[in-house]
Amino acid sequence: MQKMWRYMVALLLFIVADCHPHNGFIGTSFEVIIHNENQTELSFKRKWNASQSNQPPLNIDKRFNYMVVSDERQRLMPTDVDRNKGQVLGYKEAVLLTNPTNPDLKGEVDDKYFYSNDDKDGKVYGWISTTNPPLGFWMINPSNEYRIGGPLKQDLTTHVGPTVLTVFCSTHYAGEDLAIKFQQEEAWKKVIGPVFVYLNSNAAAKANPSILWNDAKKRMNQEVASWPYEFALSKDYIKSNQRGTVRGQLFVNDRQVFFTYEIILNMFISKQNVAASNAYIGLGPPGEAGSWQRENKVRNxxxxxxxxxxxxxxxxxxxxxxxxxxxxxxxxxxxxxxxxxxxxxxxxxxxxxxxxxxxxxxxxxxxxxxxxxxxxxxxxxxxxxxxxxxxxxxxxxxxxxxxxxxxxxxxxxxxxxxxxxxxxxxxxxxxxxxxxxxxxxxxxxxxxxxxxxxxxxxxxxxxxxxxxxxxxxxxxxxxxxxxxxxxxxxxxxxxxx
CATH class of the missing domain: 2.60.120.260 (Galactose-binding domain-like)
Structure with a gap:
């Protein structure tokens, strides 16, 4: 039992790391925090060492071939071999498939950025193996509170490999403005996750992979409802009984409401405040007003x-x-x-x-x-x-x-x-x-x-x-x-x- 958990945790650490080899996480020591028939929590620790190998010491048998990012973005995917035989285009991530194993994919471009998602839309995604028995492998992010950049920050999800990512901090689609920078001797710590890895299987999914996707979405909703998790034992992880609650209503005081029909612009002035049903509300520390990106005032x-x-x-x-x-x-x-x-x-x-x-x-x-x-x-x-x-x-x-x-x-x-x-x-x-x-x-x-x-x-x-x-x-x-x-x-x- 302990050996199986050790292999699974090592595999998950490889999967949740960014696809770039230098971002791999290799623990030099670990401690069993809790272990029973229902739960195993391990603490991996590593001190940075410039001479340490960048390659994860794992052998992985990869058989997943159907990728799902959303209801719309799901498809049979090319393979690493297909990419290696293709033609690199304007940047290394973009490869023209010239001789893929699946001839239907010939002439397509494979590019991991096709599958990026706004963090608000990236709560579940993954891969399906269409072999017998069909198996789904899903990454579920029940909360975005530990990610940087707010709900509209875009991050990578999955791509050819098959690779499944959960990205917590990145400069993708933002640049150095969102890079985490440290001053000399600055103390800083942050709890990342937990994330949820979900595996499911259904024989009928061989003909209809969406069966496993729909089941994964249901499980995602369960995990969102369960957040924050109570099982994590780190003293830095804030559980539900340590959190506060904010209730209230937000109204938009600007009563100018616009409707656009083709090229005709109509405007009316509302006599009442307008409910901000599509707004995002965030809490920040006391001090100068700010926002999750860069906020500014209303019209002049x-x-x-x-x-x-x-x-x-x-x-x-x-x-x-x-x-x-x-x-x-x-x-x-x-x-x-x-x-x-x-x-x-x-x-x-x-x-x-x-x-x-x-x-x-x-x-x-x-x-x-x-x-x-x-x-x-x-x-x-x-x-x-x-x-x-x-x-x-x-x-x-x-x-x-x-x-x-x-x-x-x-x-x-x-x-x-x-x-x-x-x-x-x-x-x-x-x-x-x-x-x-x-x-x-x-x-x-x-x-x-x-x-x-x-x-x-x-x-x-x-x-x-x-x-x-x-x-x-x-x-x-x-x-x-x-x-x-x-x-x-x-x-x-x-x-x-």
Whole structure:
């Protein structure tokens, strides 16, 4: 019994470690905290040693071939051998399958970032073996309280291997802004988990793997309801009887409610407060107000025009089909994640080979006319250049003595430098510059959002004119195909009232 538990714990430690070998966790000593017929809890300890091997000392027999991340994203997967025979593309994680074992997969791109999830949506995922008997192997995260970045932080889940991950702290889709940094002699500790590994089996799942997936979802709901677990014996783990409870109601005091029907924008003013049914509420320590990402204030003045939906993603904008040389990455029932395709960034240069995007407020439709990311344009074989987008709008009147506001919300940024010009692109100094920002790499990782950025840019009325005005959004960095920004939402506000 003890030997079996030792092997299982070693296997789980390998599985929950990040796929990069240097992140593997190898215990140099361990202590049995509790062991009985129902439960075994082990404490592994290791002091960092630069000379220690990076490879987990395990032999693993891998037979899982059907992967499930969500109701929509589930499919038969290629193998490590298929990847090794394929063609590496723009970065090492992306491989074109040129001669896979399953011929249906030929021409597809395998890329672990296809299977990333927002942490709020990543409570259960895993693999199914379709051999006899069918077996499901599931990672269940009953809580996100020990993960960094909040509910919209994206993390890896599963990928070819078969590999199952549970990621607690990472800079994926965020960059160094979310890296945990320590000062000299700084003391710090954090309890991670526990996570739940669930195995299930059902003979009928050979024909219908979703049987095991549906059962795993039911078990996930049970584990969420059981959180926080009571069995963990670490003195640092906070059990339910040590936690407080907060109750109350949250209302949105801003009574401006927007509805968009195709390109027609209607607005009404609610006479009552609006229930914030889709809000997230978090508790923080006393002190200066903050949030789980970067929070800012409400609008400064009445909305004159807006582009997009303020949901912290770029999902509502135009997402092209992938380049024709790559097969569309499909899932169960031929469903597909529109933005989780390889090479979408290359399509900007196809649609805008010479002139950049121009958006006319009032006639353009952001779901068709606003490309999902402001990326670079390829010049020649290996050179790239930044791009300059135009937003053209009309003002019936201008108060030259007042300040207007451009609310510029970015869903992601990677190695970008975004300049804002008002009615004069040629002026030497931009009206506003973000400076060098972002390390999310969300463009390459099919992320549709990364770390959120919000800028409230004051614009003097004397810079505007009655009639036609133009705001230039200039992304000046141009060293690679992955530099750029994804917009979440842009709003132009009138003077403060």
């Amino acid at each position: 003045g009445a909305t004159i025009w807006e582009i997009g939906i303020p949901d912290r993603t770029a999902a509502e904008f135009f997402i092209p089909n992938p380049p024709s040389q790559f097969k569309v990455h499909k899932y169960k029932n031929n469903s597909e994640s529109k933005f989780r395709q390889y090479g979408l960034w290359e399509q900007y240069g196809v649609l805008y080979p010479k002139n950049d995007l121009v958006y006319n407020v009032g006639t353009s439709n952001y779901s068709k006319d606003w490309f999902y990311a402001q990326v670079t344009r390829k010049i020649g074989n290996k050179t790239y250049e930044g791009t300059s987008w135009k937003v053209i709008f009309n003002l019936a009147n201008v108060n030259i003595g007042s300040n207007y506001t451009l609310q510029l919300a970015l869903a992601a940024a990677h190695e970008a430098d975004l300049h804002v010009h008002v009615n004069d692109e040629k002026i030497q100094e931009p009206h506003f510059s973000t400076g060098h920002i972002g390390g999310s790499n969300a463009i390459a990782r099919h992320g549709i959002h990364g770390l959120y950025w919000l800028y409230s840019i004051g614009i003097q009325g004397k810079l505007l004119v009655k009639g036609t005005n133009t705001i230039f959004l200039v992304q000046s960095s141009g060293l690679s195909p992955f530099e750029g920004v994804m917009y979440d939402y842009i709003r132009f506000e009138g003077p403060h009232q």
